Amino acid sequence: MRLDVPTLFAVVTLVALLMAGWICFMAWGKPARDALWAWGLALLAYAGSHVLFAMLGPQPLASLVIGGNLAYSVALSLMLLALRRFDGLDTQAGPPLLVQLQLFAPVLAIVLLYLLLMDQYAARVVAGSLTFSLQIVFILRSLLDRRMPRHGRGRYILLTAFFALLASLLLRSLAAAMGWMASNDDDAGRLWLTMVFVVALCAVISISLGFVYMTMERAELRNFELAMKDMLTGLSNRRAISDQLHMAVSRAQRQGQYLSVLMLDIDHFKRVNDGYGHQAGDAVLRGVAHTLLSRLRAQDQIGRFGGEEFLLMLPDTSLEGAATLAEALRQAVEATPTQWGAHRISVTISIGVAGGVITGAVTVDGLVAAADSAMYRAKQSGRNRCEVAPPLLAPN
Incomplete structure (x- = not known):
């Protein structure tokens, strides 16, 4: 042709x-x-x-x-x-x-x-x-x-x-x-x-x-x-981290693996907003998010769960290992102030730890509630501390 x-x-x-x-x-x-x-x-x-x-x-x-x-x-x-x-x-x-x-x-x-x-x-x-x-x-x-x-x-x-x-x-x-x-x-x-x-x-x-x-x-x-995504911090938002946690719990139940979660909250965050302004508060949230993210493993997941609350998901991590990491994160945040103009704003966090071997009886809501309850105890006990929930199931 x-x-x-x-x-x-x-x-x-x-x-x-x-x-x-x-x-x-x-x-x-x-x-x-x-x-x-x-x-x-x-x-x-x-x-x-x-x-x-x-x-x-x-x-x-x-x-x-x-x-x-x-x-x-x-x-x-x-x-x-x-x-x-x-x-x-x-x-x-x-x-x-x-x-x-x-x-x-x-x-x-x-x-x-x-x-x-x-x-x-x-x-x-x-x-x-x-x-x-x-x-x-x-x-x-x-x-x-x-x-x-x-x-x-x-x-x-x-x-x-x-x-x-x-x-x-x-x-x-x-x-x-x-x-x-x-x-x-x-x-x-x-x-x-x-x-x-x-x-x-x-x-x-x-x-x-x-x-x-x-x-x-x-x-x-x-x-x-x-x-x-949470547009302020760049972390997963509540919906995303919840979806990731549901998948992780299902996988851990099938394979009988460890899974732990950390619920943490910035102490006296309202004082930052009142004392320095909401833009300073946003900078603190970004600074804390960066500090936490920089100390996690590749398989760990973190998301902003609420205003100044963060949820961390730790696959293949026992309750003891999660408690050790929680203390390291608490110390890292305390030692890393946020620079805001001429000010260095220091904050602390309170952390609740829950986890263990995941069985069919464990639910996402129950796991999050246990971590949240432990975090509340940390707040009531003076803040800037970690509290561990009772183990879900003792390993064989």
């Missing part, structure tokens, strides 16, 4: 314009620095490059050739910028020098190379294709950046599309360098153009869907964090 190059031009251009329009519609009302705006503008530049290419005749005008390739390079730079903004790597202060070079140097290089090589078709194709390939390598590096902890399916769609684009550009560069194509108008040139535009059509659809899907994944992640 022989594909018509002008038709491919038109299809790729229309698809790019359609995708650009919908992505800009999605970005409507968002800040100008939002990643969606940069991606939408990139697709507009991509479509613009094909419009200019479509205007080329048998004797192409230098302005159209340079303009089309310049627009293509701008599109790739805007995509790189969009990815950096999406990942939060582009700040108000501006990207570092190396990133500025990655964004702007290829665009300038395209103009200079095409001005110098305008009369040398093969050299022009090789130079342009390699420059675009370098820009795609920058994009792939951004997509694979290790600083981003979650690589969802949208990111893998983008990786696949950009690898395909990279391969097609490198193959076209090789064909021009080996003399397999003398111009865009001979049979070989039209064949390579057909290959490039088929890949481009698939790529423009894939990169648009991939970026939109990546945006949806980010929104889902944020919604999950809002539902399951």
